[in-house]
Amino acid sequence: MDLIICTYSAYLAISIGMTIWVATTLSRNGQVFLEKVFSGNRELANSVNHLLVVGFYLINLGYVSLALKLGYNIVSLRESIEALSSKVGVVLLVLGAMHFFNLYIFSQINCKSEQATANRPVRPDGITPV
Numbered sequence: 001m002d003l004i005i006c007t008y009s010a011y012l013a014i015s016i017g018m019t020i021w022v023a024t025t026l027s028r029n030g031q032v033f034l035e036k037v038f039s040g041n042r043e044l045a046n047s048v049n050h051l052l053v054v055g056f057y058l059i060n061l062g063y064v065s066l067a068l069k070l071g072y073n074i075v076s077l078r079e080s081i082e083a084l085s086s087k088v089g090v091v092l093l094v095l096g097a098m099h100f101f102n103l104y105i106f107s108q109i110n111c112k113s114e115q116a117t118a119n120r121p122v123r124p125d126g127i128t129p130v
Helices: 003-037 042-066 077-117
Strands: none
Touching (some): 003 042, 003 077
16 A cells, blocks of 8 residues: 555544544533533533534544645655654644633633622622721
């Protein structure tokens, strides 16, 4: 088999595997947080969680597909490993950025949820002499 085909195959296997692992981890651990944000409404939390996972897959797998082409020939195993390392490294950076983007969105939702349910301050009913 051609060395470039092996490199592409390894890139796809590693990238898709990492995307699935990160999406599963985010979904599993984000479920509890979403239930808290949506005041215990499990059905809404499940729905939002599923939509986030679908969007995560679409963005990351779309990027993996677009970034597949190397644009140059590989003639040695060393070049294959270097190309694979570069490609997988960028995919990992994209996955990390998506993870932090999700955390940012979750924190914004949580802040708004806490503000909506926070106790409002009570006006004083007297004055304390100094």
